[in-house]
Amino acid sequence: MNDSExxxxxxxxxFLLRALVMLAMFGVFAVLFYRDGNIGYRRQNATYYLREAFIKADQEFKAKGESLTPADWRKYAEQQPVEFIWKGKGQDGSVLPPEVQPGMKWPEPLRDAEAMKANPQWQRRWEEFSAKWPAWKMDSIPPHEPFEAGKIREQWIVFGICAALAAxxxxxxLRTIGRSIVVDGEALYVPGGKRIPFADLKRLDLRKWETKGLAFADYSGSAGSGRVRIDGLTYGGFKKEQGEPAEQLMKHLRARFSGEVIEYAPVSSGEVDSPAGTD
Known part of the structure; x- marks a missing residue:
């Protein structure tokens, strides 16, 4: 490579900032959807069903608990299952976390008659229970309705899309950060390192250079044949305080280019202002 010019x-x-922002955005979305698909929605379902159990236990205790001894109430409560049923579709352990599964009985706070009498408000008993059990600490406010298996699958699908976009x-x-576009006195070097001598350049398409910073060069010769893309917004840029590197590169290239140049011809003010059909 000739370093003199x-x-x-x-x-x-x-470009780097935009790529980093997109990577961070899709990465965060992927983490969030993964968490909901993996365990988040299941834990919210557990919150919903267990809270319903507290409501049902409160109703039954008011109806029959007063007539039972604490031992009889415990015996009764130990046999009562938490009803993991939604809209008559039966029980589905796949929408629940491992520690909360169909067949689970009422938790301990609902079996203690004395504690229920001392603390008659089920909401308070529920808040105390949800703050301590299980290890992941349930939210005391459940969703309006549980999430079906289809909703959980949707989280996995969107997670996959976001993970793919982040990748x-x-x-x-990573591919762009170590690349560059270079011109010297003999050739154009495109991202990836391919060297295209100026003599091989046959056509230079500049129709998008002024508006989008894009140019396309067709070549044929010792470097093979094909078309390369010159992206001035990604490589070099057009900031005046930095000397407009991409524009300087294009000027350098054009000064040594002898093939066909395609660009939009400027329209004169007379052509714009002249009424149609007049001479």
Whole structure:
């Protein structure tokens, strides 16, 4: 590479920041959806059903607890299952965490008649219970209704999409961060390191350069044949305080280019203002 007239356009901070933001955004979404799909919705379901058990136990204790001895109430309560049934669809352990499964009986606070008499408000008993059990600490306010298996699957699907997008953003970031576009006195070097001598360049398409910072160069010769993309927004940039590296690279390239140039022809003010059909 001839270093005497070399211009190097490295990845712009704008591109790197955008890639990092996308990576962080999709990464955070992936974590959130993974948590809900893996255990979050299941734990909320457990909260819903256990709270319903507290409400039912309170109703039954008021109806029959006063007529039973504490021992009789305990014997009765120990046989009562937590009803994990939603809209008549039966019980599905897959929508529940491992420690809360169909067949579970009323928890200990609902078996102690003396404690229920001393603390007659089921809401307070529920708040005390949910703050201590199980180890992951339930939210005392459950969802309006439990989440079906289909809702949990949706979280996994969206997690997969977000994880794929995060991986894609990471791929483009890592692939681009070490690349550059370079021109010297002899050739154009595109991202990836391919060297294209100026003599091989046949056509330069600049129709998107002014609006999007994109140019396309067709080549054929010792470097093979094909088309390369010159992205000025990703490599070099157009900031005046930095000397407009991408624009300088294009000027350098055009000064040594002898093939066909495609660009939009400027429209004169006379052509714009002249009424149609007049001479």
């Amino acid at each position: 070399k211009i190097v356009c490295k990845p712009t901070p704008w 894609l953003a990471a791929y483009f970031l």
